[in-house]
Amino acid sequence: MKRVLVAVIAYNEGLNLANTLQDLRLNGPAADVVVIDNASTDDTKAVALAHGVPVLSHCVNSGGSMGTVMSYFLYAHRNHYDCLCQFDGDGQHIASELPRIIEPVLGERADYVIGSRFLKREGFQSTFVRRVAIRVFAWIDSLFVGQRLTDVTSGFRAYGPRVVELFARHHRHELSDTNQLLLLSHFAGARISEVPVRMRAREHGVSEFSPWVALTFPFKGVVNILGCFLQRKKIRKIWA
C-alpha cells in the first residue's frame, strides 16, 4: 500500500483552514494530512488540531509559502511517504482534484507533478499581471526542462520520493521560488509532468502576493533561474 501525504500550508488561515480540512476529509483521496503553520498569529494551529490533524508549527515565520517546503520535505522523508502533495490552506485548491496529481507519482511515471490551471482553462485563472509573469517564467522554464509547461508557479504540486530525498537530504538550502524547485528537480533528473486542474479564488484573507512582491519577483526569479543553471552540474551528480 503506497502512502500519500498532503501537506497543507497555512499562514493566518484560521478562517479558510476548517473548510480546507473538511474538503480534504470528505472529498480527498486516502492520504495522511499535515498542516504546516508558518508561525500564524491567529488560531490556525488550534483549528488544525481541532480537526485531529498533526501540525508542524514554525516558531518564527520563514517567509511566504516557500518557507514551508523544507518542513514538509523533511517530514515526508522522515516518515517514508511514497508521494507528497502541497496543498494551499487558503481554499484555492480542491481536494477532489488531488488524484490527478498523485496518480502519475504513484504510477511512477513522474517525480514532480504540477497541477496547472492553464492547460484546460477551467476554474479560477488568477489576475492578469500574475498570468503574464507566470507565462514568462513558464516559457523560460520550458526551455530548460525541454517540455512545455504552463503553470510553473502553481502551489498544487506532487512530488515523488526521489524529489523529497533530494531536498530533505542533499540540497538543504533556502528555496525561494517554485522555478528553483522545478529546475533543481529537473537538473537532478526528475521526470516533470503537468496535469490540468481546477482551482477556486480564495475565500477569506489576503494573498501573499503584494505590489512589492510583484515588483521584486521578476528579478529574484531570474537570479534564481541563473543560480539553478550554475548549480546544475553539482545537482546532476546527486542521483548519478
Added chain:
Amino acid sequence: MGLRIKLFAFCIGLLFFYFVFRSIRRNNMRPAYAVLWIAISVFLLSVSVLEPLYRWIAISIIGIVDARHVIYIVLIGFLLIYVFHLTQTISKMADQIQMLVSQLSIVEDELGRTTTMPKSADK
C-alpha cells in the same frame, strides 16, 4: 602626506586594535572575523611608518596621482571584501535557521504526540 593625516590614521588604528582585542577577549567576536579587523588596524598603524612604500605603490604601480587616496582605496577594498563575506555568512545562516525551524516544528509535533498520548489513554 601630512603629519596630521598620519596621526589621525595612527589613532584610528590604535582604537581599532583596542576594540578588536576587547571583543575577542569578551567573546563578542569570533577570531576568524577578527583577522580582517586586525589587518585593517595594522594597515592604519603602518601608514605613519610605511608611508613612502605606500606612496611608491600608489604612484608607480597602481597609477594614483594623489598618494593620500591610497588610504581610502585600501579601506574601501577591505570593507567590500568584508561585506561580501558577511553576505555569504548571512545566506548560510538563513539556510541553517530554516533547517532549525523546520526540524524544531517536526520534533515538537512528535514530542506533542508522545507526551499527550498517555493522558488521553488515562481517560
